[in-house]
Amino acid sequence: MKPTVNLYGDEWSAEIYDYQVQSLEDLPLWQSLAESAGGPVLELACGTGRLVLPLARAGFCVTGLDASRFMLAVARRKLAQEDHEVRARCRLVEGNMSGFTFEEGFDLIYVPARSLQILLTRDEQRSCLECCARHLLPEGLLAIDVFNPMLSKLQARRVEEGPDEFSGTDGTPVKWSAVTEYDLAAHRLSSAWRYGHGNAGGAAAANEYSLEMRYFFRFEMEWMLEACGFAVEALYGNFDRSEFAADSPEMIFVARKTP
Ligand SMILES: C[S@@+](CC[C@H](N)C(=O)[O-])C[C@H]1O[C@@H](n2cnc3c(N)ncnc32)[C@H](O)[C@@H]1O
Known part of the structure; x- marks a missing residue:
């Protein structure tokens, strides 16, 4: 049966996020784009502030927008521990990116x-990109990371991942696994995420979440961006700015507004 709670839609999944997602491998790319664009900077779907806080520490004025009050609560708690200058450069706003x-x-x-x-x-999707166009200064940059759909996963229709283990909020092990089903007609995927862990009394417990996503192919993204008033300047296949190739894990589009 499908889990009924959306990922990021409760306190437990928001609190575990930073323990599961510790990598900052994408930060240098966003920071170098911020350096070439200048500031101020807006991150859509900023979550727990994984990227907003280091960018603010690096001197950028950063606004982070997110729809989950649970994710923002974690971000705000982390921000409160920063020094005065960083706090002054950072704004966290609850809202919908569309x-x-x-x-x-x-x-x-x-x-x-x-x-x-x-x-x-x-x-x-259109409304989000149109909002981006309205809020981007004339010489500004829009940068978007989506995954590059893997034909092997689409063909399989059903993909199991994990179990992966990491230390949770209290240092005890959390075991993550996921089952994802691909709908090839709707270009959607539907994942059920399961976190097995010990509850306060040490007994085995599990939290389950659902995550629905669209997948995009390269030229749908390019058309969408163009239709919403952008010209694509670069497409990278990974955070090291490597050229996009068939087996690239990511598709990172960098675009400017058309005059
Ligand atoms: C994968 S997390 C990314 C968090 C953060 N950007 C990061 O890189 O660590 C996805 C985030 O999207 C947020 N989100 C989902 N739908 C949204 C919407 N319609 N508008 C704004 N944020 C949304 C979730 O609350 C969650 O924090």
Whole structure:
């Protein structure tokens, strides 16, 4: 049976996020884009502030927008521990990336960690990109990371991952596994994530979540960006800016507004 709670939609999944996702391998790319674009910077779907906080520490004025009050609660708690200058450069806002309004414009808007794929409908995707166009300053950059769909996974239709083990919030082991089903007609995937762990009394417990995503192929992304007023300047296949290839894990689009 499908889990009923959406990933990022409760306190437990928000608290475990930073323990599971410890890598910052994508940070140098976003930081170098921020350096070339200048600031201020907007991250859509900023989550627990994994990237917002290091960028603010590096001197950028960063706004992070996220729809989950649970993820933002973690980000705000972490931000409260930063020094005054970092806190002053950072703003965390609850909102939907498919419809947001800020009074000011940004030199860089980025959507990391494949979060654009959480927007399932064409209307949401278009609305998000149009909001980006409205909020980007004339010379600004839009950067979006989505995964490169692997034909082997699509052909399998059903993919099991894990178990992977990591230390949870109290240092005890958490065992993660997932089952993902691909709908090739809808270009969607539906995952059930399971975290096995010990509860406060030490007994075995499990938390289960669902995650629905769209997958995009290269030229759908390019068309969407163009239709929403952007010209694609670069497409990278990974965070080291390597050229996009058939077996690249990521598709990272860097675009500017068309004049
Ligand atoms: C994979 S996490 C990425 C978090 C962060 N960007 C990072 O790189 O660590 C996806 C995030 O997207 C957020 N999210 C999902 N749907 C959203 C929406 N419609 N608008 C804004 N945020 C959304 C979730 O709450 C979650 O924090």
